[in-house]
Amino acid sequence: MNSTIIIIAVIVVLGVALWFLYNSIIVAKMRVSEAFSQIDVQLKRRADLIPNLVETVKGYAKHEKEVFEKVTEARASLVSAKGPQEKADANNQLSQTLKSIFAVAEAYPDLKASQNFIELQQEVSDTEDKIAYSRQFYNSNVLDYNTKLKVFPNVIFAKLLNFQDAEFFGATDEDRQPVKVSF
């Protein structure tokens, strides 16, 4: 009689512990996907700016076809990219081609002076900042979540229920440029 009570008590305690553990993992997972949708919003905003930018530059520099094609291509691959890694790569690709379009603009003083172009340039750089910050937020959430899956006793439970590590949103070395922290 006494031992059955003890067994039931142990089962109940274990059950409650698992319940809390499971919920905490799920909450962390939701935070990761929430943070990822933040990045998505900014990536979409960036992709939306490109056609406008291309049109504006075209108005002044018609024969730079190659650059426009590359940018449009990079934009298309960003729009169709799936998953953090692919999106990060496509985004980096787009950053590279955007550099070439701004390099082209250097050769056209009229374009550089155009109010429309200046505003677009500001928008683009602001979006880049926002992508950087949303990536930072996303990655810190991923770190949080992955750590939750790795610590004991969560690790046993996570393995049993087949929880997978979340992917980091990659950053190139160049993206990290302004972060010059000297220790």
Next chain:
Amino acid sequence: MNIYSAISSNKYKTWAIMLLFVLVITTVVYVFSKALGYGIGFAGIALILAGVTSIGSYFYSDKIVLATSGASEIQKSDNPELFRVVENLCIGDGLPMPKIYIINDDSPNAFATGRDPKHSIVCVTTGILSILDKSELEGVIAHELSHVKNFDIRLMGIVAVLVGFIAIAANLFTQQLWWGGRDRDRNNNAQGIFLIIGIVLAILSPIAATLIQLAISRKREFLADASGALLTRYPEGLASALEKLNNDPRTLKSASNATAHLFIVNPFKGKETKQWFTSLFDTHPPIEERIKVLRSM
């Protein structure tokens, strides 16, 4: 102290301070109405008034603070650069966008207030906008957003209203005591009451100041500096901003003893305008020390 323990200790301290305020006011009134032979009714009224003030300060401390600082709200079109900086840092910290207020004053300073991240306000002076560059401004805003995230803003706002209320009253009545003392023709009865209230508040005021010291530990500023630097990943931005703020001699006219602890740097700049109890309100660690810590990160 990490951010999670900071949040829970702030929430707990908020309740403790609100409760303490009600208890102290009611006890003082009770003791006096007993001593002067009035009924217990006064203590009841005091209890209700103190309770209302306390709960009111929970919801309206931000508005009171903003009103006494002479701040006014701005929209994105008024200053898109500032808005962008705040937006970006909020994205990085996963915080909702706060309201932005501006104080029209050349003295460079900034503070955050509100009762939680959803009802938060970041306020800067026009002076700070004119002397800081973008990375320095980011450092300052990140520091303020850390106060928002830590729930420092709730505690600091309530402290500003409740304890500041006692300090201001003490200031008022002790002045009355000095000036009233010279004027012998005054009504003796009224003077007697002023005297008593003055003495009581003069005793309460250092206690209130100690409370502020307890609540607003200097660690708070260091923690906000550190988590701000973590957000921008660029401690030098905030360090050089603090250096500029420290070197600027202009004091903020609309700041008071009650609100001084809210600002990123002491708005009085440690000037000789200090009254005898102002020195008790030294809630900011020395800026040199903060800069040193940031530079060693």
